Amino acid sequence: MIYYKIEMHHNEKTFESLSRMQYDLFCTSNRITRTILSILFIAGGIINLSEWWGILLAAYGCYLTTSTYSSANHTAHKLAEQIKKSGMPFPASRYEFRENHLEVYSLPKNTRESTLAYNEFEKLGEDRDYFYLFRDSYGGYMVPKKGIDASAGSRSNSDESQNLKAIGAFREFLENKSGKRIYRKAIPLVRVMQALKKKR
Numbered sequence: 001m002i003y004y005k006i007e008m009h010h011n012e013k014t015f016e017s018l019s020r021m022q023y024d025l026f027c028t029s030n031r032i033t034r035t036i037l038s039i040l041f042i043a044g045g046i047i048n049l050s051e052w053w054g055i056l057l058a059a060y061g062c063y064l065t066t067s068t069y070s071s072a073n074h075t076a077h078k079l080a081e082q083i084k085k086s087g088m089p090f091p092a093s094r095y096e097f098r099e100n101h102l103e104v105y106s107l108p109k110n111t112r113e114s115t116l117a118y119n120e121f122e123k124l125g126e127d128r129d130y131f132y133l134f135r136d137s138y139g140g141y142m143v144p145k146k147g148i149d150a151s152a153g154s155r156s157n158s159d160e161s162q163n164l165k166a167i168g169a170f171r172e173f174l175e176n177k178s179g180k181r182i183y184r185k186a187i188p189l190v191r192v193m194q195a196l197k198k199k200r
Contacts, residue, residue: 001098001099002096002097002098003097003098003099003173004095004096004097004148004170004173005094005095005096005097006094006095006097006143006144006147006148007092007093007094007095007107007144007147008092008093008094008095008141008142008143008144008147009090009092009107010090010091010092010142011080011090012076012077012080012090014130014142015076015077015079015080016072016073016076016077017127017129017130017142018076018132018140018142019069019072019073019075019076020069020072020073021125021127021130021132021140021185022072022132022134022137022139022140023068023069023071023072024125024183024185025123025125025132025134025137025183026123026134026137031068034064034068035065037061037064038061038062038064038065039061040061041057041058041060041061041064042057042058042061042062042065043061044057044058044061045057045058045059045060045061046058091106092106092107092108093105093106093107093113093141094107094110095141095143097173100117100118100177101115101116101117101118102115102116102118102133102141103115104116104141116135118174118177118178118179119178119179120135121133121134121135121178121180122134122135122136122137123140123180123183124174124175124178124180124181124182124183125182125183125184125185126171126182126183126184126185127184127185128145128185129144129145129146130142130143130144130145131143131145131148131170131171131174131182133174143170145167148166148167148170
């Protein structure tokens with residue numbers, strides 16, 4: 001039985017989103033350290049704003065905050081440029097979520113690319129527009145939330161609560177099948193608080 005059948009069509013922006021989530025999920029200690037340092041630098045700079053070095057501290061803290069994804073963005077843009085230069089289209093896939101596994105088909109040829117048991121996924125993520133399924137730190141799959149709405153038969157834009165229910169049901173489906181919690185993107189300070197709470 002197929003529970004969900006969803007298509008994903010990549011572009012430069014989706015590569016960027018995938019790289020950012022990959023950084024969030026697999027570079028946790030780096031992310032937390034960077035956030036704490038940026039808060040300390042900004043706070044130290046504000047306290048000593050009358051001094052020239054206070055301004056530098058605050059500026060460096062702001063730089064740390066805004067450049068979090070610079071490496072991830074660079075990787076995504078480099079990959080997108082390589083695809084454009086090759087003249088090949090951006091990758092597209094169809095995901096079929098079955099009882100015990102996920103089947104991934106390459107589009108437009110419709111050839112089966114891989115079959116993965118849900119417990120093979122190392123980490124799961126979610127942001128405003130996508131779910132992310134990572135088998136390891138080297139790459140993963142993106143599932144568009146718009147596709148979930150359509151797959152669940154709730155295309156109506158007027159019924160937003162139905163769309164949210166479909167997305168919630170898919171989230172629950174993934175967590176139940178994989179046995180893993182989905183990391184949901186939050187603002188940096190909230191992420192630090194969540195990470196510290198987990199370590200207790």
